[in-house]
Amino acid sequence: MQEVLLKKIVGKQPWSGVLLLRHLGLRPSSNMHLHVVSFDIPWPANYGGVMVVFHQLRALHRLGARIVLHSFEYGGRTPQPILEEYCEAVHYYPRSRSLWQQVSIEPFIVRTRKSGTLLHRLLQDEYPILFEGLHTAGWLAHEALRKRHKIVRMHNIEWQYYRQLAQSAPSLTQRLFFEMESLRLRRAEARLLPFADDVLALSPSERDYFARYPVRTHYLPAFHPYDAVCSLPGSGQYALFHGKCSVPDNERAALWLIEDVFAGLPVPLVVAGMAPSARLRTAAARQPNVRLVADPDNAQMEALIRQAHVHLLYSFQSAGVKLKLLQALFGGRHCVANDYALAGTALHPLCVRANTAAETRHAVLSLMAQPFKESDIAHRRAVLEAHYSNEHNARLLLAIVAGLYEPSTAERV
Template sequence: MPTNKLHIISFDVPYPPDYGGAIDVYYKIKALHNAGAEIYLHCFAYGRQPSLALQSLCKEVWYYPRKTGVAGMSLSLPYIVNSRRSEALLQRLMSINAPILFEGIHSTYYINHPALAGRKKAIRAHNIEGEYYKLLAAKEPNMLKRAYYNIEATFANKYERNVNADIWLPLSMEDEKHFSQLHPKAKHQFIAPFHPYSSVETLLGSGTYCLYHGNLSHPENIEAALFLTNEVFNYIDTPLIIAGRQPDNRIANAIASKAHCKLIANPDEATMQQLITDAHIHILPTFQQSGMKLKLLYALFKGRHIVANKEMLYGTGLHDACHIATDANSFKQQIQALMQQPFAATDIEKRSSLLAQNYNNDKNAAAILTWLQG
């Protein structure tokens, strides 16, 4: 019998939506609520507080402490999974008969539990976690952290092969191919990341600077920021702003000697949105081909020109909305050419048409509910 009830198990408290995973979860909840879903939200908490904003979108919200440190370790399961278990969670899943949406494999500790047999189960795959941790290990200078990442990669690869869901909802087209091969009997549907925008809000005309933004303590973003400061903007005088949370000292040191480069540490949401809107070019390199980068969507909905590499656009279907660069020299060439080119109304029309195909929150929420009620 069709139902609008839905359990969502989140790996973290998704409010405030101030990083990639939380952004996708929060705006998905909001879109599903607007589409009529009765949401029972379960959050694993470790440092973030309960939120009234979530309460207003859900029938019930429960919080469970994550089992960190030794309590979260296992000799067979990934730490990201084993540390997110709670008997209270299982009891609530059993007591309310509704489909279950697991956010990431992180939240799937109980997915194969016999008490939940017969339930519809969906996994929102945020990454191919084994590949993600392998890439983190390759970039980690600390020996102990590198060992942890390698162990987690091994466990995650094994776990992803054995976890069972009725449908996988990856946020990347390439990840959809991966999980389709891994689990050929399940259904698979690419659902793009959820985001704060209902339409393209880009300003026409020109800005005066380039922008790179993100969590500046994350190894992937540190590498990208250092690439820009040391290999691209070291040779051109176009103004560059790097903005984001908890910037690594290496970024601050690299920028210190460059008068045309500026670091904005821990900007509030209003400041970050203004930086995104006013920039003339968003510079988006990455050297980690995994998942979907929310900074790209923010730039597409609010920013002007975008210069990105193929790794940033991997699995997005958004190549036609961006200018492609392959190395430091092509980044420099694209930047110098685009600084002379105002953003036009035709650019907005092209971008809006492309985003409407897969990146519409209401359309994607309806697709999830169609599966639930099918």
């Protein structure tokens, strides 16, 4: 009876279902088991995708969910005992990235995560399954999983993301790989997603895109490191650009800022991120006002974010939601962003928009002279904690897992 009432109310007011879970005494988190299949080991949480996964685990654990985590091990990332603090069980699977894996109509990022051992473990019980990204959804259409509740968290419209990566790739080999992968991902998306029960999107526009498939689609904002806005008032001494430097789009944005915006500007720029290339290191070394911080750990990155005076959020592609934008808004001071970085969000009022080099230089110089005020922090709290609360969104996710929440016409407005 309570579930029927909840569904009726949710149908009229899309967010009320989550808020009413406590009011109606419904606790889908109690003794709720959930398989989470992650494309990578989600700790350290030092780039966007794993940040979403790790802080989702943390938020679900706080609500009492009992998580069985499955992660793929590659790229130098190793098993992490901290994950056992948030999960009832943690399993790791090797990911082979041999060139032979390219000889397939399946996408490389899917084929290399299609573990038979993973499927065997998923079949040991009847728990719902949350697949993180199309990367992990290779078994979605398997006959043995047909009756299971299957949820796919899409971190991008992957085929579009890979097409945009091709446009930013520095070499012909990389461009060809990304173009081929984009074609394979487009086919895989159309083939696999109809076998899901629910698809979770990071933005309203991506939710509307996935609504073309015969599944329930939901907008579920990204999980992030912050439980509250913790920006510091006052002034910092530098501008900051941060991101995973090995991603072509991030490298392109960093080079543009170094060479076209900050060259000759009387403002220090810090560029921080994982795996910067020799090209990026050289470009930073040429500018006396630019400092490159390579491979910072979580504590270093957090300190850089909180102490910066201006955050630079730049991208040349609109795919996905930029986690570094949420990091800067929750933990930093002034933010300057271009339209690509803000695409798919409602965060425009919290940033100064600047798209050209001249606009960016003007914005940086103006903001460096303006202390960050308590009223700025209050404005951020009003916007961010209403829509990007980890606890609120974890409750929404558990309601979806429990079958207590369905998308409505009102949610699509």
